[in-house]
Amino acid sequence: MTSKRAWSALAAGAAAIVVYYLIPGREQSALYFVIGATSVVGIFVGVRRNTAVEQRLAWYLFTVGLALEVAGDFVGTIVYELGLNREPPVPGIDDVLYLAGYPFLIVAAFMLVQRLRLVRSGVVLDSLIVFLAVGLVQWVYFIDPYNHEGLSHTAERLVSQAYPAMDAFLLVAVGQLLMRYVKNVSFAAFIAGIASLIVADEVFAIANSGYAGLDWIDAFFLGSYVLLAFATLHPSVEEIHANEDDSARLALPRLVLLGGALLTAPCVLLAEKAAGHRTHLSVGIFGVLVALAVLLRIVGVLRDVESAHSAEQRARRESETAQQLLAVQNQRLRELDTLKDEFLSSVSHELRTPLTSIQGYVELLREDEGNPMKRGYLDIIERNSERLLGLVADVLFAARVLEGQLRFEFQPVDVARLVHQAVEEARPRATSAGIELLAHDGTAPEVDGEPARLSQLLDNLVSNAIKFTPNGGRVDVRTSAADGFVRIEVSDTGVGLSAADRDHLFERFFRSQTALERQIQGTGLGLYISRAIVEAHGGRIGVTSVEGEGTTFLVELPVRA
């Protein structure tokens, strides 16, 4: 059922009520019943279509209640007025049906209250307070008067008093629903429908003398049928659910409710006195009871508010403590970081200082040495101290990678130019190893990077290729650009890598089987460092290889944004 169709039904109901006032008596009575009966059918259809199976019980009870009301209408209007052509007796079968319908309506309304999770300790007390206040008014103005009317039958008196008593319950339910009013068309129509029924009942009870001159209240009875049908026909009936924000608050509706309840007894007393009626003892007792209940309720609410407040304060204190702790820990981490950095710098310094003397004096000796054999020995020392220096640099670099202390200062870098430089620097080594080194200079867009680190990366790759390629082999370096990446490819025609070696190639201190077998020098850190550099630049590094045929390393660096 779409909301459009529900609104159409509401409009049709309103139109029917207007028509009701335009047509003569007998047809009017028939239409009264038809409107009621149609509404009950509408409610039944709405419940079937719009509510979930597990929630239908309340709505079915509701439907039964209204069906009993309409059955009462049937007896009163169709059977007596149209069929027997006289007013129904009081009490009659119609009264029995009407009064039988109320408990269903009341239970259904309270089930809805419960579905809104309104029945909690405080809310039960609220209900009691409202019931006491409403009951007082109902008693003084609608129920007690029948005790003094001298009605002929006890049955007639009891029936007349039963209506306002039932209304008291319905009023409490409506009060509770209003306390937790949720913005919902169906919910609003439901409350309006029940309220309309109560108004009609109360007016009827005050008049206490049949329908004479009270034709207008039929609009309220009929209006309640139509509104209730609309409430279930509208699809939003399924969205009536609890408002999760159920914090303890001295909210305005609750204040109005409690205040109103507190003032009921004094107001009734004053009104009765002004009207010159005798003062009821019961009113005083009611007043005291209501005052006590309200007091109890306010204490409860204040306690709730206080505990919510202190919980909030506790939470805030805890979060402050946690933040302070975090700040202290951060400070410690920063200090530790500095300490580690300082340590690595010192180690580097202490290792480089003796190497400076070794290399410097070897260089001096070598220049002075005339004996070729001794010069050759000095060459060996020089080469090995160079190796040691490289190892020192690599180990410290790897330590920085591990500590997460690599800091890069990016700037626009022309990768093609760096590739060219790296190749030219490696050329003497390639030539002396009998390897053809070719740079296929391509143009490539700039990348964001640190030139020194990227040079280190390129030198690593080119040096590796030379180291692992036998005499007569060839190394190709290509630069290109594709899909937002600058690609650098370093291919050799060297010994290649086994699949097992490929898997571990970029791990720290990993040496491939071929490197070990052929005693090719290295620390196992070069590719680990290369990967760290590439990843710090947001790039990727990979390798393809055919054992015995060669290896290709591929680096991809994102193009500068």
Next chain:
Amino acid sequence: MNHRPYVICADDDRDILSLVALRLERSGFDVATANDGEEALALARARRPVVVVLDVMMPRLDGVELVKTLRADADLGDVKIILLSARAQDTDVARGLAVGADAYLVKPFKYTELAEEIERLTR
């Protein structure tokens, strides 16, 4: 008073200091050596050098502080300064140049590198 250019070398590592001094003397410089920054500063104030070659990590007055002192000195402000250090990180180099050194060489160095820098600075 000879006409060879006067160079002051300062390093707390005596082996390196001797090596640098020997090399520079062989290259035709008049060399004075100091074991720390204070000594180097005293030497420079006594006789204005063409170039000073300073280690960074030295006791008493370190290389970086000495560069600052020299740059602030009315007479010695424009003396050429080469820092020679085993502190090899990029940040160390940047800091040395930032306080006013003309060149920063990382140890271990090849003598030809030092000779080229001196040549470049005294040209």
